[in-house]
Amino acid sequence: MASDIMVETRPHAVAANDIELSIVMPCLNEAETLAICIEKANRFLATSGVAGEVVIADNGSTDGSQDIARSLGARVVDVPARGYGAALQAGIIASHGRYVAMGDSDDSYDFEGLMPFVLKLREGYELVMGNRFQGGIKPGAMPPLHRYLGNPVLSFAGRLFYDAPIGDFHCGLRAFRRDSIMALGLRTTGMEFASEMVVKATLAHIRMAEVPTTLSPDGRSRPPHLRSWRDGWRHLKFLLTFAPKWLFFYPGAALAGIGLVLLIALLPGSLRLGSVTLGVHTLLFAAAGVIIGAQLMSFAVVARLFGVRERLWPTSPRIELARTWFSIDRTCVAGAIMLLAGIVIAAVALGGWAGTGFRNMNVEGTMRLAIPSVLLCALGVQALVTGFFTALLTSD
Incomplete structure (x- = not known):
């Protein structure tokens, strides 16, 4: 008789000096989906044998997200400065791992699929980007405006302006050597943080690679924090400013x-x-x-x-x-x-x-x-x- 195999979703304590991978998630009122994201990240660490930690960079949640994270063994970093980039910068600074993987806490990315990123990092790459157009975009996961105009145009502009070997500039799931990215002096606090990382990594001649990544519809009942035209303009403005x-x-x-x-x-x-x-x-x-x-x-x-x-x-x-x-x-x-x-x-x-x-x-x-x-x-x-x-x- 077959039986289901249950994997412990709470991580075992790992000394800070022994951590290979820190999984950092920005969070602002993500109580609906945060638990499943942390559980997937914990399962990945448990099944892969990668010594790691989960860090939640909380941007001032008022829905109890912090308590959910702590109850699942994640470390919570309180970030008073609002913004996607501000939260991620604080989370990266507070992380202990040699490598950092970052991804949204809305359950649109599968944190159990991080092994290809880790393997690329172990090969010597310093920034490993997910590519949603190679891995697949499930129905309803990305608005048509983003899928057929915003992301392709901005990614093309990034490749044209900087000769970057990246097909999906704005994929939210990526991993990198912590010291290499910290050395770039990233500054932006908004959604354009995603572009800044790739642009400055390209200018600094950091070794980059891509792996296919699947994008799923997020599990939230509320609208996303992303504002299409405003954030698209901020990305384009950043790409032009540095070119x-x-x-x-x-x-x-x-x-x-x-x-x-x-x-x-x-x-x-x-x-x-x-x-x-x-x-x-x-x-x-x-x-x-x-x-x-x-x-x-x-x-x-x-x-x-x-x-x-x-x-x-x-x-x-x-x-x-x-x-x-x-x-x-x-x-x-x-x-x-x-x-x-x-x-x-x-x-x-x-x-x-x-x-x-x-x-x-x-x-x-x-x-x-x-x-x-x-x-x-x-x-x-x-x-x-x-x-x-x-x-x-x-x-x-």
């Missing part, structure tokens, strides 16, 4: 390039394209494009240097090249030359007008001198300012 070449440099280079081509084509005179004539007004917009594009590219250089100074990301050969080329001496010389050239052209335009006795100005001819003059003066001042700013950022 100055995509936010500033590439758009700036494209805008300046188009403006410069039009500028060269229109300086000699108007250009006719079929039934459309591009004249001095187009020349004005082309010059504006060059100015704005150059400003964006200079922002990219300044942002990269600032990031290195503040240890937001490590330096690189390109950053060191920018540091060399945007020295205060070079930018001052280049800025002075452009500024002087702009003043000379302005003087020529003024001289031409003076030749008429300051009457009967040839507006189009004068504008073809005035626009390059303004452009060169603006670029010259911009180069001077950028040079002094980069010198401030690179000073010891």
Whole structure:
């Protein structure tokens, strides 16, 4: 006669120094699902032989979640600062394990399936991400907006901006070496914490891997804490903030390039394209494009240097090249030359007008001198300012 095998769901006491894996769950009023999550985590530790602990990072629950956690042998860390990222940061800091696995306490992830994560960590990987699109998303587990737009778009942006080998940037189930992630200096307190971890791990060249993970519908009767558009924007904002070449440099280079081509084509005179004539007004917009594009590219250089100074990301050969080329001496010389050239052209335009006795100005001819003059003066001042700013950022 067959009999059911019951596995003890309360962990045996393990000395802090002997803990290999800490399972950290953020919690804010999760009384409906917290117990099953802790029981699954305890069963995993009991059946796998992994020496571990369960840590509940409580964000101020008022439904008795703390008592539920303690009754099942979990360690509760009270986190006064609200936010998904704030709770997880506190839980990671308080954990004792060499490795940390983090996952939501809404029963959407199976904590009994952590062994593939642990094996990857033992192989030497420092961050192991779950991939829900490989492991499977059960019906009703993820809203269509997140499944077909939000997660794919943001994950694609992350791979494009950072060349990260991750297909599911926002999977809530992941595991990592505690010391490696602590060294990244993670700061965000909201849902964008998930993106920050992957972005900074990529910038720090941490070894990463993915394992298939199944996502199930959560077991709560109330709506989730996640707010689709607000939190999606916070993720995208973070991805752009830490990618100055995509936010500033590439758009700036494209805008300046188009403006410069039009500028060269229109300086000699108007250009006719079929039934459309591009004249001095187009020349004005082309010059504006060059100015704005150059400003964006200079922002990219300044942002990269600032990031290195503040240890937001490590330096690189390109950053060191920018540091060399945007020295205060070079930018001052280049800025002075452009500024002087702009003043000379302005003087020529003024001289031409003076030749008429300051009457009967040839507006189009004068504008073809005035626009390059303004452009060169603006670029010259911009180069001077950028040079002094980069010198401030690179000073010891």
